[in-house]
Amino acid sequence: MIGKVLAMLALSTGLASAQEAPEGLAEAPGAYLRGLDKIAAASTDLTLSVGEAVRYGALSVRLDDCRYPADDPASNAYAFLEITDTTIDKVMFRGWMIAQNPALSALDHQRYDVWVLRCKID
Template identity: 60%
Template sequence: MIQEGVTSETVVVEADGAILRGLDKVSGETTDIPFAVGETRAFGYLTVTLDECRYPQDDPSSNAYAFLTVSEESDDNKQWFRGWMIANAPALNPLDHPRYDVWVLRCRTEATSGSGG
């Protein structure tokens, strides 16, 4: 299956990082979180790891594909999500957590890193 806007000839490249957005469903507060590939950061009670971020080479601002692992900081360190999230289709493979939501906004590239992203 080819995603809308992505042809079979689209070249996808890896980025050095990503910008994720986190939502605390209780307070309604959103936070944009910059990540480097391989970095693990806390968001609320969650621990989020960015393993990879890919984007179309000819249009880095269009779509991002991020491989994430999301666990909860608890005694059992429950894993809530592990897989690919797609920026332009966040509902396709969402985090299913009762309090928090996390999704990918875009990959961080040299072009976007200098502008706060």
């Protein structure tokens, strides 16, 4: 099921354009993320609107899209993120993250973890 949704998202969005969501998925105006500073052992919740970027430590986190199952908004979230390490000006992650399976497509950074909690639908 997850592979099918990822394939639909990849085919329909290219680079997360504002196209119509695949059948069964609805577009959300934002997302809730959580960041973990592994050295300080501190987590921080981040709220982003689509198109917005926020700083989280040395990272810049940009949300380009968030989609969720239209028939069950609380069940999962798919967010297209671009995460840049600003200290070296390098994109560390660019792609879809899935709330229910964060390890499937995860940020690989020595200090920080970032993952999707849910889409912001209100």
